[in-house]
Amino acid sequence: MEKEGLVMEMKNCIEMEENSKKPLNGTYKNGKNGHTHYSVKVKDINHHKNQSEEAEFEEIPLHIALQTYISYGLLVLVGYIKEFFGRISGVNVIPEEKGRTGYAPLFSSFESFYTRNVFRRIRDCWNRPICSVPGAYVTLMDRISHDHGWTFRFTGTRTRCMNFGSYNYLGFAEASGPCAEAAIETTKSIGSSVCSSRHEVGNTRIQLELESLVARFLGTEDAIVFGMGFATNSLNLPCLVQKGDLVLSDENNHASLILGLRLSGATIQVFKHNDMRHLEKKLKDAIVYGQPRTRRPWRKILIVVEGIYSMEGTIAKLPEIIALKKKYKAYLYLDEAHSIGAIGSRGKGLVDHFGCNPKDVDILMGTFTKSFGSAGGYIAGNKVSFVCLVMRITNLLRVETAAKQFRLTNLTLVSSYLIGLR
Numbered sequence: 429m430e431k432e433g434l435v436m437e438m439k440n441c442i443e444m445e446e447n448s449k450k451p452l453n454g455t456y457k458n459g460k461n462g463h464t465h466y467s468v469k470v471k472d473i474n475h476h477k478n479q480s481e482e483a484e485f486e487e488i489p490l491h492i493a494l495q496t497y498i499s500y501g502l503l504v505l506v507g508y509i510k511e512f513f514g515r516i517s518g519v520n521v522i523p524e525e526k527g528r529t530g531y532a533p534l535f536s537s538f539e540s541f542y543t544r545n546v547f548r549r550i551r552d553c554w555n556r557p558i559c560s561v562p563g564a565y566v567t568l569m570d571r572i573s574h575d576h577g578w579t580f581r582f583t584g585t586r587t588r589c590m591n592f593g594s595y596n597y598l599g600f601a602e603a604s605g606p607c608a609e610a611a612i613e614t615t616k617s618i619g620s621s622v623c624s625s626r627h628e629v630g631n632t633r634i635q636l637e638l639e640s641l642v643a644r645f646l647g648t649e650d651a652i653v654f655g656m657g658f659a660t661n662s663l664n665l666p667c668l669v670q671k672g673d674l675v676l677s678d679e680n681n682h683a684s685l686i687l688g689l690r691l692s693g694a695t696i697q698v699f700k701h702n703d704m705r706h707l708e709k710k711l712k713d714a715i716v717y718g719q720p721r722t723r724r725p726w727r728k729i730l731i732v733v734e735g736i737y738s739m740e741g742t743i744a745k746l747p748e749i750i751a752l753k754k755k756y757k758a759y760l761y762l763d764e765a766h767s768i769g770a771i772g773s774r775g776k777g778l779v780d781h782f783g784c785n786p787k788d789v790d791i792l793m794g795t796f797t798k799s800f801g802s803a804g805g806y807i808a809g810n811k812v813s814f815v816c817l818v819m820r821i822t823n824l825l826r827v828e829t830a831a832k833q834f835r836l837t838n839l840t841l842v843s844s845y846l847i848g849l850r
Contacts (some may be wrong), residue, residue, distance in 0.1 A: 500546075507545025548577040559586065561603045562594040597770045600801030607801060642806050646776065647786040651808035657765060657795035660805030662688040665732075668761070668791065669694040672719070672727040676710050676758075678702070678744075680737050685763060689732065695719070701740070704748045707731070711756040729758040735767030735778035743767075746778050750788045761791045769799025 525534060552573065560567040568587045571580040600607045622629055635653065642651040654660045665688030669675055673694040677685065680701045689696050697714075700706040711729065718725050731753055733744045746762070753760045764777040772780025777794065779786050786792065791809045796802040 503546050503549075507541060510545065511541075551577055552580070561601055562591060562596045563599060563602050564591055565589065566591045566594075595766070595798040596801055597799040598775075598801070600799070602801075639806075643808055646779075646792055646808045648792060648808040649810045651806050653804060653806045655804045657797045657803070657805040658684045660793060660795065660807060661685050661763065662691065664793075664807055665689055665761075666692040668692070669728070669730050674714050674719075674726040674729045675732055676707060676714075676729065677732045678734065678737075680740055680742075681732060681734060682738070682763065682765070685732055685734075694730075695726075701737075702742055702745055704745060704752065707749070708752055708756075711752060711758060715756060729756070730761055731758055732761045733763070735762060735764040736771070738766045743771075743781070744778060746782050746784055746789075750784060754788070759790045760788075762789045762793065764792060764794040765805070766798055768794040775799070 528534070552571075557569045557571070558566045559569055565588055568589055570583045570585045570587055572583060573580050594601075602608055618634075622632065626635075639651045639653050642653065643649065654664075661682070661684035665685065669689070669692045671693040673692075675689050675692075675694050675696045677689060677696055677698050678701055679698045697710055699710050714726060714729055717723065731749060733749060735746075736743055744762070749760065752758070762778065764779075767781070768777040769775045771777060774780050777792075778784075779789060779792070787810065789809070791807060793805065793807050795805040797804070
């Protein structure tokens with residue numbers, strides 16, 4: 429019943445926004461080149477700043493940082509001493525590649541050293557096998573080690589634990605209940621996959637309905653859905669930027685964003701995590717100096733940030749980023765993989781959390797794998813951006829063989845499941 433209530437609340441939010449002609453804060457009007465001019469009240473700016481300040485964390489005390497680094501250094505030193513005497517005594521625990529002369533090594537020696545001497549000692553704290561869905565509680569399979577973490581043996585017992593490490597934020601990923609039942613019925617009625625890309629087999633009604641629902645929920649003009657969350661970033665960013673473009677990327681951005689930017693051929697500059705002064709300096713330098721050597725202006729400047737940084741737990745200072753983006757006429761790409769559905773009074777992510785206008789974010793990206801307990805991802809924004817994106821996706825994503833393997837192959841099931849959440 430709680431899930432049904434949440435879904436009804438999301439549905440009501442969409443209807444309320446469609447009936448309302450006012451934005452959340454201030455007023456906005458269309459300007460030239462597809463840009464939106466947005467005026468915000470002074471009290472709203474102060475409110476945004478206060479919310480941004482709340483996301484800050486305390487600095488780590490110096491003595492704790494020193495103890496951590498000293499302990500890490502001792503583990504590494506003991507590891508080198510142990511392996512040195514191991515070679516002398518003939519007890520060599522270092523794996524050696526045989527018959528690989530003339531080939532590139534298959535693994536890094538230092539990474540293997542770290543695994544053997546540091547991570548092995550404490551690895552029972554992670555990688556614990558579970559035999560249940562990642563709900564509020566998980567069932568662990570108990571195991572023991574008699575050789576200091578080299579091998580493990582299952583005891584045959586199980587332990588039920590509270591789950592604090594899952595992306596199942598809203599509890600939709602359960603083995604029973606309305607979500608599981610909807611997935612089963614969808615699989616029986618229309619199957620689990622169209623087995624190919626849209627470029628080959630076209631669109632299905634349910635996929636188009638899902639894209640329309642995502643756009644309405646986010647308050648954007650259009651949306652495109654994809655069959656894999658990681659690929660939503662890594663395979664779409666090369667369609668948005670290319671050689672001659674500048675990307676300003678937060679230093680703590682996810683690997684999927686980094687991979688996509690590297691594949692794009694655009695120039696990438698990194699700014700300090702959530703440091704708006706450093707970001708503004710990068711923007712100023714980019715406009716003043718232009719491209720290296722030629723000093724020509726950049727074709728476009730794209731700021732890439734995440735809503736919630738999953739490893740750090742920090743929240744992007746979206747109002748300040750939007751202000752800088754408007755001031756220097758840049759574009760903004762916001763990854764809401766972890767924030768969509770998890771924060772905001774209506775579960776609409778960081779834009780909802782800060783009460784910003786969705787039209788101020790050029791590209792909104794998110795996944796269905798976290799809060800929605802499904803698979804795939806989406807990109808949403810205005811129709812002008814999507815005309816260029818769809819044209820390049822048609823040429824790059826929907827044709828290339830590597831992309832075909834996971835591009836939209838499971839969206840039939842995903843679409844039906846997510847639409848059923850209404």
